[in-house]
Amino acid sequence: MNTRKLEGKWALVTGSSRGIGQQIAMGLAQYGCNVILHGRTMAHTEKTRQMLAGFDVRIHAVAGDLGTEDGIQSVITEVQHFPGYADILYNNAAIQSEWKPIFEFSMEDWLKSFQVNLFAMICFCNAFVPGMAERGYGRVINLTSGIADQPNLSPYSVTKAAVDKYSRDLAFAVKENNVLVNYLDPGWLRTDLGGPNAWEAVETVLPGALVPALLDDNGPTGRLYAAQDYKVLGQGIT
Ligand SMILES: NC(=O)c1ccc[n+]([C@@H]2O[C@H](COP(=O)([O-])OP(=O)(O)OC[C@H]3O[C@@H](n4cnc5c(N)ncnc54)[C@H](OP(=O)(O)O)[C@@H]3O)[C@@H](O)[C@H]2O)c1
Incomplete structure (x- = not known):
């Protein structure tokens, strides 16, 4: 594997203030990739920024609540301002x-999940993938889930099914432009979202999470x- 192929590229990793996104940011930095960190607030990104301090890469941070159109737009505007584009896009925040019980979810519950987990992802792809296609290089990695038979989490799992379908449609749209769009199941990991009983430590998302970027x-x-x-076994980037 060419370990230098990400050097000098810019990757936007949404939701990189903690959990899986933080691991992905560290993994990318280890390959020399410049990283655009993201969290709901700038202060949330600070810990990851500190964790990346030892890597010889450039770090930029953007903030925005993906539950609101303004928040999504502010992320897009900030990236357009600097560095101006993304070569790699990890749609990780969710x-x-x-x-x-499945019958008790309100329309508001459904909309909230779709807004953060799917519509924000689509907005980021609309903002950054056409530029990738024009430049003839792009890697888009959308975080999905292997969640199954959990109707009590239906809004979450249905958004992830939609992520898979959207990823395949987008992949087809840009397949002639060397923009590779894939979706990543990280496994059930001990994060704030995965909870303390999850099967695996968050560090086990590496190195696999980097495979679709490489x-x-x-x-x-x-x-x-x-x-x-x-x-x-026993490996993670600490
Ligand atoms: N953990 C698992 O077992 C598991 C399994 C399958 C799939 N996944 C997927 O992996 C991805 C990462 O999950 P995780 O476990 O790392 O989650 P996590 O620990 O809860 O971290 C979530 C990240 O997303 C950001 N985020 C959450 N809501 C946001 C919002 N409204 N606007 C902007 N950013 C927001 C958070 O930013 P702040 O810090 O600013 O809140 C944080 O950086 C998700 O797509 C998830 O569905 C996880």
Whole structure:
């Protein structure tokens, strides 16, 4: 594997203030990739920024609540201001819906999940993927989930099914432009979202989460990648 292929590129990792996004940001930095951090507030990104301080890469941070159109737009505007584009886009930020019987979710519950987990992702793809296509290089990785048979989390799991379908449609749209669009199942990991009983430590998302970013030009697109398929026992980036 060419370990230098991400050097000098810019990756936007939404939701990189903690959890899986933070690991992905560290993994990218280890490959020499410049990283645009994101959280709901700038202060939330500070810890990840400190964790990346030892890497020889450029770090930029943007903020915005993806539950609001203004928040999404401010992320887009800030990235357009600097660095102006993204070569790699990890649509990682998401929220999990409340645990309750499937019939009790209100339209507001459904809309909230779709807003953060799907519509924000679509807005970021609309903002940054056409530029990737024009430049003839792009890697888009949308975080999905292997969640199954959990009707009490239906708004969350339905958004993830939509993420898979959207990713395949987008992949087809830009497949001639060396923009590879894939979706990543990180596994069930101990994060704020995954909870303390999850099967795996958050560090096990690496190195697998980087595989779709490291694909060769005109490589696989529209595919599901499972980070746990690449798990190296005892290995994580600390
Ligand atoms: N953990 C698991 O077991 C698991 C399993 C399958 C899939 N996934 C997927 O992996 C991704 C990351 O999950 P995680 O476990 O790392 O979650 P997490 O620990 O809860 O972190 C969520 C991240 O998303 C950001 N975020 C949440 N709501 C936001 C909003 N309204 N606007 C902007 N940013 C927001 C958070 O930013 P702030 O810090 O600013 O709040 C944080 O950086 C998600 O797409 C999730 O669905 C996780």
